[in-house]
Amino acid sequence: MTPEFTITDLARHVRELGERYDIFIHYHNECEHARAFSFSNEIETPFIVSYRTYAIAMHELGHLLGHGQDRGCLSAERGAWTWARNHALMWTAEMQSEMDACQSWYKANRKTEHARWKADRNAFQQALGALASAPPAVIED
Numbered sequence: 501m502t503p504e505f506t507i508t509d510l511a512r513h514v515r516e517l518g519e520r521y522d523i524f525i526h527y528h529n530e531c532e533h534a535r536a537f538s539f540s541n542e543i544e545t546p547f548i549v550s551y552r553t554y555a556i557a558m559h560e561l562g563h564l565l566g567h568g569q570d571r572g573c574l575s576a577e578r579g580a581w582t583w584a585r586n587h588a589l590m591w592t593a594e595m596q597s598e599m600d601a602c603q604s605w606y607k608a609n610r611k612t613e614h615a616r617w618k619a620d621r622n623a624f625q626q627a628l629g630a631l632a633s634a635p636p637a638v639i640e641d
C-alpha cells in the first residue's frame with residue numbers, strides 16, 4: 501500500500517484539529533504515555549513520528565470530541581477510537597492494530613480502569629461544583 505499522506509501531513513492534521521477545537525496539545529517523547537483532560541481541553545501525546553503515534557494522538561482528541569465519553573471507560577475508549585478512525589486522513593493496518601491492542605488491554609483491565617475513570621470523573625464534577633459556588637476571582641497585581 502502506498503501511503504497518500506506523509507508523516508508531516510499527519511502531524512499537521514493533528515495540529516490543525518487542536519487549533520480548530522481550541523485543544524492544547526502537549527507533545528513528548530514517551531511512547532506509551534498519552535492522556536486527555538476534558539476539564540482543561542488538553543491532551544498529552546507522543547510526537548507524531550509514525551502512523552502509530554498519529555493514531556494515538558487522534559484517539560486522545562477523540563476523548564474530547566467523540567461520543568460515549570461519560571458512559572464508562574470501555575464506552576469512552578470505543579467512542580474515542582471510533583472518532584479517531586472516522587476523522588483520520590488515512591487508517592493503516594498498523595493504526596488498526598494499535599486500536600485493537602488498546603481495546604483488548606482495556607477489556608482485560610476493565611475493573612481497575614473503570615475505577616480510575618470514575619475517580620477522574622468525580623474529581624472533574626467536584627471541580628466544576630467548586631467553580632460554580634466559588635466567589636468571583638479577584639485579580640491582584
Ligand SMILES: [Zn+2]
Binds near residue numbers: 559563576577580
Ligand atoms: Zn483512551
